[in-house]
Amino acid sequence: MSALLDAFWRAAAYCLHPRVIALSLLPLFIAAALSVGLGYFYWEAAVANVRATLEAWSLVATLLQWLDTVGAGGMRSVLAPLVVVALAVPVIVVLSLLLVALLMTPSLVNLVAARRFASLERRHGAALWQGAIWSASCAVWALVMLIISIPLWFVPPLVLVVPPLIWGWLTYRVMSFDVLAEHASSQERREIMREHRWPLLGIGVITGYLGAAPSMLWAISATMLIFAPLLIVIAIWLYTLVFAFSALWFAHYALAALQRLRRDRQPVVPVDQTDAAVAVEAPASGQGVLPSL
Numbered sequence: 269m270s271a272l273l274d275a276f277w278r279a280a281a282y283c284l285h286p287r288v289i290a291l292s293l294l295p296l297f298i299a300a301a302l303s304v305g306l307g308y309f310y311w312e313a314a315v316a317n318v319r320a321t322l323e324a325w326s327l328v329a330t331l332l333q334w335l336d337t338v339g340a341g342g343m344r345s346v347l348a349p350l351v352v353v354a355l356a357v358p359v360i361v362v363l364s365l366l367l368v369a370l371l372m373t374p375s376l377v378n379l380v381a382a383r384r385f386a387s388l389e390r391r392h393g394a395a396l397w398q399g400a401i402w403s404a405s406c407a408v409w410a411l412v413m414l415i416i417s418i419p420l421w422f423v424p425p426l427v428l429v430v431p432p433l434i435w436g437w438l439t440y441r442v443m444s445f446d447v448l449a450e451h452a453s454s455q456e457r458r459e460i461m462r463e464h465r466w467p468l469l470g471i472g473v474i475t476g477y478l479g480a481a482p483s484m485l486w487a488i489s490a491t492m493l494i495f496a497p498l499l500i501v502i503a504i505w506l507y508t509l510v511f512a513f514s515a516l517w518f519a520h521y522a523l524a525a526l527q528r529l530r531r532d533r534q535p536v537v538p539v540d541q542t543d544a545a546v547a548v549e550a551p552a553s554g555q556g557v558l559p560s561l
Contacts, residue, residue: 271467271521271524271525272467272470272471272521274520274524275471275517275520275521275524276517278384278516278520279513279514279516279517279519279520280513282376282379282380282516283509283512283513283516285379287375287379288376288379288512288516291371291372291375291376291512292372292505292508292509292512294371294372295364295367295368295371295372295508296501296504296505296508298367298371299360299363299364299367299504299507299508300500300501300504300505302363303356303360303500303501303504304500304501307500311352314352315348315349315352316348318348318351318352319347319348322347322348322351356500357503358411358414359411360500360503360504360507361435361479361507362407362410362411362438364504364507364508364511365407365438365439365442365507365511366403366404366407366442367508368508368511368512368515369399369403369442369443369446369511369515370400370403372511372512372515373443373446373447373515373519374446374450376512376515376516376519377446377447377450377451377515377519377523378450380516380519380520380523381450381451381519381523384520384523385451385523385524385527388451388523388526388527388530389451389530390450390451391451391452391453391456392449392450393448393449393450393451393452393453393454393455393456393457394445394448394449394454394457395449398449399445399446399449402441402442402445403442403445403446406438406441406442407438407442409438410434410435410437410438413434413437414431414434417430417431417434431476432473432476432477432479433473433476434476435472435475435476435479436469436472436473436474436475436476436477437469437472437473437476438472438476439471439472439475439476439479439511439514440468440469440471440472440473441472443471443472443514443515443518444457444460444461444468444518444522445457445461446515446518447515447518447519447522447523448460448461448522448523448526451523451526452526456526456529456530459529460522460525460526460529464521464522464525467521468518468521468522471514471517471518471521472514475510475511475513475514475517478510478513478514479507479510479511
């Protein structure tokens with residue numbers, strides 16, 4: 269717990285570093301440009317297709333008619349945009365995480381290593397392409413788990429538990445690999461990810477809940493949908509900051525764990541028995557080697 273808290277406050281302090289703030293702008297610009305561009309060209313078509321699909325379902329049509337009878341007919345106009353946003357948010361989150369992992373994490377790890385672990389040997393346990401494949405495969409698994417868990421989202425307690433757990437698992441797998449790829453060997457990386465599985469998963473889950481906070485922008489009011497292009501950019505910026513903080517948190521914790529692992533494995537140099545005997549007998553006889561100055 270002390271190691272987790274130590275890494276937490278160090279990561280929070282590093283978020284104020286000008287280099288970290290500057291690095292967070294590049295993923296923001298890329299993800300925001302993609303989101304706004306896709307929204308500009310495909311938003312209306314996506315809403316129209318979703319609305320047509322919903323109206324074709326008899327159960328949804330019955331629900332909409334009931335809403336009209338109780339005076340909540342306004343939900344008919346916002347239901348399709350809400351569905352489009354709900355489907356887009358997981359993609360935006362995964363895109364933001366992958367961009368941070370690709371564009372920010374190596375620089376953030378180098379910043380932490382230079383300032384705190386300058387003497388830590390780099391053993392290059394994974395190449396860049398291996399990290400990219402690892403991150404992409406974990407992202408695919410996370411999206412699959414999200415799709416499978418969609419029915420659970422309609423249960424009020426579970427909607428607050430399941431998605432953050434999935435985001436936490438994804439963050440833990442991606443960030444743990446990336447922050448150790450440069451400094452740890454492949455064996456050291458696997459050992460740390462195995463022995464520190466629960467603390468690392470805990471960091472991922474906490475940052476997963478922090479990452480769920482930008483989604484609350486859409487829950488404030490249905491009228492906020494008219495500001496969807498602006499809110500998407502703000503949400504991406506918040507996601508970028510959260511994942512940058514998580515990368516710093518993982519870097520401080522994992523590199524400290526790697527340093528302790530290597531220190532514990534250092535061989536103990538045996539003391540030469542002759543030197544030990546001289547050191548013991550010299551004070552007793554009153555004749556020994558003069559102490560070095």
